[in-house]
Amino acid sequence: MALQLGDTAPNFVQDSTLGPIDFYDWAGDSWVVLFSHPKDFTPVCTTELGRVAKLKGEFDRRDVKVIGLSVDAVPDHKAWAGDIADTQGAALNFPLVADADRRVSDLYGMIHPKANDTLTVRSVFVIDPKRKVRLTITYPASTGRNFDEILRVIDSLQLTDRYSVATPVDWRRGDDVIIVPSLGAEEARKKFPAGWTEIRPYLRVVADPSA
Ligand code: BEZ
Numbered sequence: 001m002a003l004q005l006g007d008t009a010p011n012f013v014q015d016s017t018l019g020p021i022d023f024y025d026w027a028g029d030s031w032v033v034l035f036s037h038p039k040d041f042t043p044v045c046t047t048e049l050g051r052v053a054k055l056k057g058e059f060d061r062r063d064v065k066v067i068g069l070s071v072d073a074v075p076d077h078k079a080w081a082g083d084i085a086d087t088q089g090a091a092l093n094f095p096l097v098a099d100a101d102r103r104v105s106d107l108y109g110m111i112h113p114k115a116n117d118t119l120t121v122r123s124v125f126v127i128d129p130k131r132k133v134r135l136t137i138t139y140p141a142s143t144g145r146n147f148d149e150i151l152r153v154i155d156s157l158q159l160t161d162r163y164s165v166a167t168p169v170d171w172r173r174g175d176d177v178i179i180v181p182s183l184g185a186e187e188a189r190k191k192f193p194a195g196w197t198e199i200r201p202y203l204r205v206v207a208d209p210s211a
Helices: 023-027 043-054 056-061 074-088 103-107 147-163 185-191
Strands: 031-036 064-070 096-098 122-127 133-139 177-179 197-200 203-206
Touching: 023 064, 031 147, 043 056, 043 064, 043 074, 043 147, 056 064, 074 096, 122 147, 133 147
Parallel strands: 031 064, 064 096
Antiparallel strands: 031 122, 122 133, 177 203, 197 203
């Protein structure tokens, strides 16, 4: 069965551009974005990996490690890395798993045989420091992902963990947030002593507590 939110992300040991990686050891106490791309030397993937390299500072600021994966071998990854640096204005600054035997792809359900029975789709897993899967996204091979959206979700998840708030539609860092419905009025008063705006009893809005 496919990995679901709340599942423990399974460990793996696999070769990568940084040599063999034990996933849990590599992740340490950080958040992780594990994402697959269908194939090396393909145009959409090239643009995605360049973009992720440019966003490395944003991931670092959130204590997130990024790791890519495809079913190609290390020599291909390394040769392609030169093209990414030459064409995207940023060199790879995170590891790419070389999953030629598809061990990790199968473990994480990254191959969707009815889409393509040999290549991975564009999967994204956001995994928290307790190794729980907190976000899964699946895009088709022909559509490049929006990594700003992935950062936005990470901001939301980290805020929820710290402050018992949820984030409304199209929320961005600094916008007002919503007190989670499970927090009763008494507890809410302790956490938000300055109060909140009650639009409905279930819709209580408060300023972003991290801003
Ligand atoms: C690409 O990365 O450009 C791509 C890969 C597989 C299928 C279609 C596009």
